[in-house]
Amino acid sequence: MAQGFNLSYQNGGGLAAFCILGFNYRGRCSVYDSVISNKLFLLSTDTSMAAIVMRYAPPLLPHLLVFSTENFFVAKFMLGAPCVLIFLVYKRKRRHRAMNENIEEFLVAHNNFSPIRYSYSDIKKITKNFKHKLGEGGYGSVFKGVLRSGNEVAVKILSKPKSNGQDFISEVATIGRIHHVNAVELVGYCFNNSKQALVYDFMSNGSLDKHIFSKDGDDSLDSKKMYEISLGVARGIEYLH
DSSP: OOSSSEEEEEOSSSOOOSSSSSSEETTEEEEEEBBEEEEOOOOOOOOOOEEEEOOGGGGGGHHHHHHHHHHHHHHHHHHHHHHHHHHHHHHHHHHHHHHHHHHHHHHHHHTTOOEEEEEEEEEEEHHTTSSSEEESSSSEEEEEEEESSOOOOEEEEEEEEOOTHHHHHHHHHHHTTTTTTSSSEEEEEEEETTTTEEEEEETOOHHHHHHHHOOGGEEEOOHHHHHHHHHHHHHHHHHHO
């Protein structure tokens, strides 16, 4: 036959081979329209068949190739996606671990010059479990708190720390050493892996911009007060530089 598949079998007895459509008693079955339309029935009382070998006709090979290729890509995706996800999770945890190690090394090295270090449970007690929220920004949220001494503080909870922890380190290193009447003092900080917080002196009069750009006429500042504020800001900037 020009198109077809060969069927060979081997056993001890005489195994009979039959095809539903177009068959040869000696084991040759036809393939029509590139589709296997023959079903082979092996009728024999002897079941000690050793081997059956089939060779598909050439017109059927492209269909099998496409089917196998699609299955390959599906299997590749199903196996590859979990591996990629596991790798990304591992990289993220490794990056955060490196950040935590960098911050911890800095805090230990500058322990004598740093402000007070609070635990996260201390921060929750100071803010009464984050009861009074003062504001919120891209860095996180600010809550009002009270220390054991009775002094009021503003606690800034960092929600999106940088991957290398440079912002946290810089703020503790610089503002932690500033002690000036015209600059807000950093009282303490909290570092507990992903839990990071900065504790500042509380400004009872609120933010300066609310008074300068107040829409309420009664709260407007006179020229003398504006001059004193400008002079204080200038002294604070001079101290920082």
